[in-house]
Amino acid sequence: MEKYDVKVRYIFEGTYTVVAEDREEAESMVAEDCGLVLGGNIHTTRDDDEVTDWKFSCHPDLQVLSVRQRGGKSPMSVFGDRIEELRKDIIEAIRQLLHDHAMNAIRFPEEDYDPVWVIWFSDNGDPYECRVTGLRVTDSSLTVIAEDKESGDEVECYSPFELGAKNIDWLHEMYEAVWRQLEETTEDDLTPQTEES
Structure with missing residues (x-):
């Protein structure tokens, strides 16, 4: 028998309902005074009138990060x-x-000063640099709508298979672009946009 170090991360989500003056106070209350204690119980040091409820899964998901034999190679x-x-x-x-904005699609303005760029591959496998002009979502997929930098042709990248719709750095930039457009725009400037799939 050998000894092994098994590094794990327990992953689960839940929601605390707290009474706070603002968003920052609510976040600091949970970060500083609520958490998981030995034995897997949810715990808070706040009073019942401050943390009124919480809902968590009974059994957290387990994610194995690494298994290493003691004294063995990394x-x-x-x-x-x-x-x-x-x-x-x-x-x-x-x-x-x-x-949240009653939309399943979004188009980015052409005059966007900080567009998201992706690489799209043609059927022949040739790479093309493209500016993301929009996104469309369904319950199970994300479609990235982009414009080829050279020809101006519109192309689409489909998740989870095409690089333009699966690279996590580009996806993060797309999230930020959507957030900026939706959250930094007044409600009067927004019109819900839906597209047929």
């Missing part, structure tokens, strides 16, 4: 599952932003 880190989770989280955040 393990190869496995990032694939964590990258895929992050990709799904970013796409879900984009979907949620659009749904």
Whole structure:
């Protein structure tokens, strides 16, 4: 029998309902005074009138980060599952932003001073630099609408297979672009946009 160090991360989400003056106070209350204690119980040091409720899954998901034999060589880190989770989280955040504004699609203005750029590959495998002009979401997919830098042709990249719709850096930039357009624009300037799939 050998000894192994198994590095894990317990992943679960939940919601605390707190009474606070503003968003920052609510965040600091939870960050400083609420958490998980030994034995897996949810705990808070705040009074019942400050933290009124919480809802968490009974059993957190387990994510194995590495397995290493004691005294053995360093393990190869496995990032694939964590990258895929992050990709799904970013796409879900984009979907949620659009749904919060009764939208399933968005177009970015042509005069955008800081556009998102992606690489799109033709059927022949030739790469083209493209500016993202819009996004469309469904319950199970994200479509990136882009314009080829040279020809001006409109192309589409489909998640989860095409690089233009799966690179996590580009997805993060797309999330920020959606957030800026929706959250920094007044409600009067927004018109809900939906497209047929």
